[in-house]
Amino acid sequence: MCQLLGMNCNVPTDICFSFEGFSCRGGLTDHHSDGWGIAFFEGRGCRLFLDYQPSxxxxxAAFVRQYPIKSTNVIAHIRKATQGxxxxxxxxxFRRELWGQYWIFAHNGDLKTLPNLTGKRFQPVGTTDSEHxxxxxxxQLAQRFEDRPxxxxLFPYIADLAAQLAERGxxxxxxxxxxxxxAHCATHLHYLVRQAPFTVAHLVDEDVSIDFSEVTTPDDRVAVIATQPLTDNEVWTAxxxxEILMFVDGAPHRLPTN
Amino acid sequence: MCQLLGMNCNVPTDICFSFEGFSCRGGLTDHHSDGWGIAFFEGRGCRLFLDYQPSxxxxxAAFVRQYPIKSTNVIAHIRKATQGxxxxxxxxxFRRELWGQYWIFAHNGDLKTLPNLTGKRFQPVGTTDSEHxxxxxxxQLAQRFEDRPxxxxLFPYIADLAAQLAERGxxxxxxxxxxxxxAHCATHLHYLVRQAPFTVAHLVDEDVSIDFSEVTTPDDRVAVIATQPLTDNEVWTAxxxxEILMFVDGAPHRLPTN
Incomplete structure (x- = not known):
């Protein structure tokens, strides 16, 4: 299995603190040492750092830990290879373009069977179940919506696709x-929302703390989503x-019918 | 206008020496300071580093200059914004996936008009003529070839598409x-092929030399393609x-009909 880290915010925020702890799990505090990657959206653009070495x-990874890239949407992944x-x-x-937007995807788990790709529009480059x-x-999205909805x-349709795939593993x-x-949870996924009044957070994986009140403004709102909680003095929601959540501007949204 | 740098080799090779000189042109020895990027193919995978700061x-860019990534195909670009x-x-x-392969593209020039995008399969995320x-x-390639040819x-068809676009700017x-x-030349593009016996090369943009005989094996062959020659003691072909060339395993190929 692998581990996932995501961030969604209402103002561009750097993920250095969370990534500091998360990247330890790629070979140091945990055994997810078969590569790692992180994607940062900046405006419509997207930066993707990948490495097959342990994070x-x-x-x-050392560069990304100390270089603050401000982003409103980040997805990171450390890999323990199961397929591929x-x-x-x-x-x-993984990254593709659809409707003139970049789409970023990372998966933790293992699908025992895979649905056939009916079209040739999106084809895997590698050999993982995840990219497939x-x-x-x-x-499916491209067939359902000709233009960007x-x-x-989008949310209920993505929830439906997620449910179909979740039956396979x-x-x-x-x-x-x-x-x-x-963010879709099958086995493990936790989140928290940081907003005013901001406090001090302390990492699980390293003895590192940050006082968010010193690096934020009162209107900032930041959601952090991770396979396992990254801090040991904040309340994470399992x-x-x-369950599938849509995070917008740092806040989680549930399906209207949930 | 912008500047382009490419490398194509028969064995994975790092581009640190060439990129050292090339990246100086992004704000130091030349004025191409509106961002830069570099893509490295490694097997079927592809790493893409982008920044909107001067190279x-x-x-x-400082990290990429000193971190040797071995690749058989590299494309780099430093930007002087004309459109977008x-x-x-x-x-x-820019990067997209077609036929289960990543495709990387960089452009130096300025297209005055653009052909209509007939399908919705590939859509620009940004606002440059280049990505369009x-x-x-x-x-056009996806419409012409259902599966990877x-x-x-591929070569004559890409040459035909290039010729059509070259009429527009x-x-x-x-x-x-x-x-x-x-590699397609409209105004400026130079290349050289390094192979045994390897010699010492000296950069144009910095007083830096490398003795390639110390870092190569006799069978290595490396083609370097750049807007302007990067070294001042080697013979570059304009x-x-x-003209369009297809580089394979470090050697240039011309169209059969050329």
Missing amino acids: ATSPI EIGLANTHP AFCWMLD HRDE VFNFMLSNGECLF MRTG | ATSPI EIGLANTHP AFCWMLD HRDE VFNFMLSNGECLF MRTG
């Missing part, structure tokens, strides 16, 4: 188009099996 | 799928207006 020792060899083509997050599932979801129209995932971030 | 001062604002979404190289042209080329079948570009690298 705890990767020079690129270790290599760049199999390293999450991502391509299938985008194929509003996120409120373990399917925790995060998906973002830079506007909002979808998502339920089958 | 001469960008911390990410400065920002990550308008930063070259790239999407159009991929759209052999590169010898200045269109120097590089395009790669990780197997081969296509490409002609309208």
